[in-house]
Amino acid sequence: MNALRHPVVSAEQWLAHRKALLAREKELTHLKDQVARERRALPWVRIDKHYVFDTPSGPRTLAELFEGRRQLVLQHFMYTPGAEQGCKSCSYMADHTDGALAHLAQRDTTVVAVSRAPLADLERMRTRMGWRFAWVSSGESEFNYDFHVSFTPEEMADGTVYYNYVRQPFPHPDAPGVSVFYKDDAGQVYLTYSTYGRGVEVMMHTYNLLDLTPLGRNEDGLSYPMEWVRHHDRYETAPVAAAASCCGAGA
Template sequence: MKPLPQVVSRDEWLAARAELLVKEKEATRARDRLNAQRRRLPMVKMDKEYLFDGPDGQVTLADLFDGCRQLIIYHFMFDPSWEDGCPGCTNLVDNLPSNLARIRASDTSLVVISRAPLEKLESYKQRMNWTVPWFSSYKSDFNYDFGVTNDEGEMPGLSVFLHNGEDIYHTYSTNGRGVDILLGTYNYLDLTPLGRQEDWEE
């Protein structure tokens, strides 16, 4: 069991808190610089066509923008042979906003894509009471091309695209712990003494 913090006086706590605040502000400024560098990443024009299965039939990558200039895709681990989605990805989608209006107000669409057939995705989505748009890449190379399906299986990830005129560009991707940025629950737990209560934490 993780040891609890040391018990100190209020003055000692205030001094320790002030010391930590300096580091927190440094981290905030570093994150701002990192975000700016991410925005300046070069982008790749998408020349390959992809088709996805959705509740209203087949759609293209351009359709997923739904009239917005930007598109965020969460690559949800759901192998075609599985009956249930990945527990970690399930936790992440539980953290996504149920109302995407605030994201759309910034001209951005957010969708989830998995390799399992649409029927399995729709069944799981209904069971989890989700409303986020979810599409199947079962009949395309999309998951393979973006590195979230390989010979070793499925991997969680996130990809970002920009629609400029008639062209679509891939601007950013991350996987593994890179998707933690979407987990609002972790941001809350990171403020507590017990943290996320995972083995790797110090």
């Protein structure tokens, strides 16, 4: 957007436009509230499969990841075994987590990131990035495959995989997502919700702030929307040239 070509009006005219937009924003807020109610009303799936994760405290089951709370929000973080580092777009998601941890705990909710990479690699990157949230490895289990955020070579052979509830092309053996679980008083775990593709923007507070600005996300003309994103310790002082695609264009 060229600011010099943008309409400039009087304060009174601006106020009239702003009030019209406010009505639309209120509509969106009410719609979001309604969708949230419908999300909470979804039926649950009982998790009977025994998943074990590698954690800094030793092997832990899915139920143990709740840390004594009733709700678990789990980030499916793309970090393929053998990769130099975790996905930059998933890192962008994760950068928004630490500040919310204390507040979420007050609402009986734990947040954990899960990747297939070995725990030593996760811990090394967690230290590098300064993250405090729990990050565990599912590399020895079928967890990622069961939740359709990792794909075997056989699954990828025909050029499409089952991701975000449809078969579609996806260029990587791991994909991003967010899943939510509930644990009842008897210790039984249930899947209540999962979201993928652009649904993971729920973790990207930076996007919400950019959406308020005149330039917005400023992603027009990029080869895919998140091309500009870097690991937060890899940014230069000015926007930099494109890096290799990671999560893709947001399936």
